[in-house]
Amino acid sequence: MAEELSFPTGLGTSDATTISLLGQDLAGDLMGQVGFGELAFWLVARRRPTRGETRVFEAVLVALADHGFTPTAIAARLTYLSAPEALQGALAAGLLGGGSRFLGVTEDCARFLSQALDDADKRDSYDEIALKAVRATRRVPGLGHPVHKVEDPRTPVLIRIAKEEGCYGPHLALFEAVGRVHPKKLPLNGAGVCGAALADLGLPVDLLRGFALLARAAGLLGHLAEERRHPIGMDVYLTVDRNAVYEP
Template identity: 40%
Template sequence: MRIGKQDAPFSAICTSDAERITVRGRDLCGELIGKVDFTSYFWLLVTGEMPTATQKFFADAVLAAIAEHGLVPSVVAARMTYAAAPEAFHGAVAAGLLGCGSVVLGSAEVAGRFYADLVARAAADGEGVDTVAAAGIAELRRDKRAIPGFGHPQHSSGDPRANLLLALADDHGLAGPHIEMLRALHAALPAVLGRALPINVNGAIPAVMLDVGFPLGALKGISLLARTASLIGHLQEESERPIGFILSGAAARAIEYDGPAPA
């Protein structure tokens, strides 16, 4: 059964023969292994081009920013899975990544698409950034949707990771249309929403990465790659200092049954 388009049977990522492995047009053993750092290799794999010094700097920065934040849902899921199935390290990593969605971890992609849409709208309509930002917030509120990239349950006075990434962008003269839109949204919130909200790390990451030239369609990959490193660290600790069943027990104690009693 034919499903979808099947008229472009090509890939530009990798090929190999008996003597050589070629990745994005480069000899893996001759040009990459031992000569290129992993962040640059990641950028090459995604974009087909080696990053500039600025692109590599900010890719490193955002990967470090989003990798670890304690016992967040992805980590809890992974550690509890490993406790139940210690033979499935890969399954525990997968369990931690499967919840990368619009609320936690994957929200950078949602925010990035929102900012990119507003930037395109401002360019097409010739409207001011502030006007487009306020209209964008109003549209989300009419649909009772959250404003992506703003607010944090713990860092209510300001997400230090977001603040640092944006300060680094300013220091490097990087701030472009997506960071400008992010800041316009932040400024418009009190008037449209009725209160201020801090920019969180999942707001800063897409604005910075889009302005530095990372592709919109691969934004979620930043969070997935970074959190995979963190999950491996947590699972190594779980193998030596297990807390997975402690987490499970704490959940059972925290939730009370409110269903019907037996007849």
């Protein structure tokens, strides 16, 4: 007798009359009762966040939603210019640009801080842990910003919210210490602070880039909506094309 196949999941399922998600009735228990940010947290952490955790988490999503004409936004707009019939392609093009320089910093910073905390002597202060971690690496992810040279305006707000909600933990404390002890005195990048905040919420470090992409998806959709109303993609393309220098 053939072995019966089984594909377990604790997320969602449905039958002819109901849809279940996270052990709840989607229509009766979640729709209109749970915000999207709260649900996104719940889906990954497999626990419902507290009100304070939800506030911090959604502040992170808002902080990462858009940052102007970044490469991710330009990629989305130019892809839309090339294939306006495929909105999903334009959105995906922007998300694919989330890497070590843009968006990926959120996860990279959290990973750096988490590793430093794991390696630390428990008797050391945060400043001592930070100094050892800084000396052991060539570049600290999340430190410095190409535009915000003195202070990233997102940074003090996120730290304040985390403290207000009792969610200020070792990752944020260590990242602030990194800013204090680093010899170049660079500002704490908002994306890096987002990573520290998410790590302090107990979310898996290996998935934090996904939350940055979740936030940026909203911003990219906004760029594509604006591209429909006030297109700039053709001007960007022609500016590059007409100023290209051919060097055979």
